[in-house]
Amino acid sequence: MSIFDFFRTPKKASAADQAKERLQIVLAHERAGRDSPDFLPQLQKELLDVIKKYVSIDDDKVAVKLDRASGYSTLEVNVELPAPAKGAARAATGKVAAAGNA
């Protein structure tokens, strides 16, 4: 880095650059998963079945979030567990970071 870079204001990515980056990310994921059946519904079902073996949970209290980035995705599963007798509900969060394309 030269000293002159110091004075340069960091250039914001142009609209076209942002478009390219967004496309590269979304297409990498789509191409990787093009021929596989949607696995998320099945994954969610099996996860719930396992959890239900141990605690009784309400199907409505499950939130699945996915964030696709370049090179990896984060899958976040939030399951709200019922309160033990009295007191506030507790949330158990499981984060699964999947390397590569998910």
Next chain:
Amino acid sequence: MAKIIVMTSGKGGVGKTTSSAAFGTGLALRGFKTCIIDFDVGLRNLDLIMGCERRVVFDFINVINGEARLSQALIKDKRVENLYILPTSQTRDKDALTEQGVEKILNELKKEFDYIICDSPAGIERGALMALYFADHAIIVTNPEVSSVRDSDRILGVIQAKSRRAEKGEAPVQEHLLVTRYDPERVEKGEMLKVEDVLEILAIPLLGIIPESPAVLRASNVGMPVVLDDKSNAGQAYSDAVGRFLGEKIEHRFVKVEKKGFFDRLLRRTA
């Protein structure tokens, strides 16, 4: 009472998705709880235009098939309160859209939302038919160009014959014309159909005229509905159209070539 609005055109590429995103966002900005649904199964694009493509987990088809609940598939917009997107599937085909499935989800959405916008695919096949079938309002997106106007006429015929309101003999679907990609300069040169001509031929009430604008491409690059670019003429024109839809009296803008001022001309000469 929730209202279902279909954004349709017959012809492809005239600006349905751009308009669904802008119009839906405009309604949410005015405080109405709004959901925009992508009916273009297999060619999902609304997520990109709304900038939520990285957050799609479950989709419309998963909900129809009972593989996910509606609340799990709805994506809440990060910029605008009251705005939700229901993305479609990129891998399944249009046969996944069953009448019962679509109806069930629309009924569920109606309990929660003020407006539901259905972004129709092009054509008059299953996807387009399902997008318009349950509509209370139809916004016909038309470019000032012969094939677009003809296809708009065709889709109006389909709405009048095959929508649920038509089949059940209820009050007809309310039709609105949205002329997009309007270029006043070319109209003035006689190269492009005038909005008056389009209106005369289609004979439905005019909701808005969206000018051809570089702001639309810019907005889509960054995943932002163009109505949020309130400095752009296209953004302002969409906002006006939303106002008119809600009953406000707003004059049409951006239909005449803007007169260049003295300084403009001076600058242009030196530029």
